[in-house]
Amino acid sequence: MSIRPATAARVGATISGTGLAVPSQILTNADLEKLVDTNDEWITKRTGIKERHISEEPLRTSDLAADALLRALDKAKLKPQDLDLVIVATMTPDMVCPATAAQVVAKIDAVPCGALDINVACTGFVAALNIAANFIASGMYAHIGVIGAEQLSRIVNWEDRNTCVLFGDGAGAAIVSATDDPNQGCLQQSMHSDGSKANELYVPRTEQDVPGQGAAFSGKFDTLQMNGREIYKFAVNTLQSSIHEALEECGLDLNDVKVIIPHQSNVRILESAREKLGLPEDKVYINLPRYGNTSAASVGICLHELMDAGRLQRGDLVVFIALGGGLTWATSVWKL
Numbered sequence: 001m002s003i004r005p006a007t008a009a010r011v012g013a014t015i016s017g018t019g020l021a022v023p024s025q026i027l028t029n030a031d032l033e034k035l036v037d038t039n040d041e042w043i044t045k046r047t048g049i050k051e052r053h054i055s056e057e058p059l060r061t062s063d064l065a066a067d068a069l070l071r072a073l074d075k076a077k078l079k080p081q082d083l084d085l086v087i088v089a090t091m092t093p094d095m096v097c098p099a100t101a102a103q104v105v106a107k108i109d110a111v112p113c114g115a116l117d118i119n120v121a122c123t124g125f126v127a128a129l130n131i132a133a134n135f136i137a138s139g140m141y142a143h144i145g146v147i148g149a150e151q152l153s154r155i156v157n158w159e160d161r162n163t164c165v166l167f168g169d170g171a172g173a174a175i176v177s178a179t180d181d182p183n184q185g186c187l188q189q190s191m192h193s194d195g196s197k198a199n200e201l202y203v204p205r206t207e208q209d210v211p212g213q214g215a216a217f218s219g220k221f222d223t224l225q226m227n228g229r230e231i232y233k234f235a236v237n238t239l240q241s242s243i244h245e246a247l248e249e250c251g252l253d254l255n256d257v258k259v260i261i262p263h264q265s266n267v268r269i270l271e272s273a274r275e276k277l278g279l280p281e282d283k284v285y286i287n288l289p290r291y292g293n294t295s296a297a298s299v300g301i302c303l304h305e306l307m308d309a310g311r312l313q314r315g316d317l318v319v320f321i322a323l324g325g326g327l328t329w330a331t332s333v334w335k336l
């Protein structure tokens, strides 16, 4: 533990290590053809997804999160005991209480490290990155474990072809560490919500959660309900406007950006936003074909893949952007 006094000068931040963990079991589009009335051609054309990783018991969200975090610590050449705080972004926690982050801290042998969960659905990793950046910039903490971890397979209705083809399980982790260079780290951040559109993408538990519908509710409680067309429009428009706003706020433009790391919702959504922004293929990272939409985990998984492939270097400008249930959306612009 290396807690700095809250009065210390503002310091820079760096992503000192990343990691990912996914369940070993893979569910292909051909496998889904056996579960619901769908086919590889439809799924590929409308979503770009080819396969996703699916958990088998007894694997839990905290296991995926702990595995990803240990890998990130290894890359950062840090010990679990060096962490000051662990933030887990998830909408599929192990339990309502305790926080999944507290389970992760215990699993990696980092007790009594601070631990908290946040839930802003698919926006989770970017929101957690923003929170971590602020704790580091304030001088309060030296090393924070940021994890997006999900087991969407637990809340998907496997009889609903509209949703079950989209999602997968996994975890992505990043260690955010203090540096002496105050120009390094998070240059801009934003977090937004519009709760009036909650039922465009939600997991209702009782009739109280579906006001006006009551017994007429045709979905299945405790599973993801989604208005696909509305989410599609929201995603394309928000991606475009939020990226412009974020760069404008820090006096930069798209030419300065090495890569945009967006939440992996759907290849069509990302391609459409990329074309509207006039960007070449290599400036918007996409790995949806291999993982599907892993909600809060997706941005962390992308970040790890880019770091691991040596595609990101110190000084590169990266835009993180995510959106999802709530509705929520967030940006984070980093100079690595």
Ligand code: ACO
Residues within 6 Å of the ligand: 037, 038, 039, 042, 043, 046, 047, 122, 161, 162, 163, 165, 166, 201, 226, 227, 228, 229, 231, 232, 235, 263, 264, 265, 266, 269, 293, 323, 324, 325
């Ligand atoms: N296989 C075959 N047919 C299907 C499937 C499927 N898996 N799912 C739906 N269909 C059918 C529909 O029943 C419909 O049939 P009909 O014309 O006989 O009624 C037809 O395909 C067209 O359905 P639409 O819903 O209009 O299809 P659309 O082109 O809108 O694509 C999709 C659906 C892929 C869900 C799209 O709306 C979308 O990408 N929305 C965004 C959803 C998203 O990304 N959600 C992720 C969570 S939110 C987030 O991460 C930001």
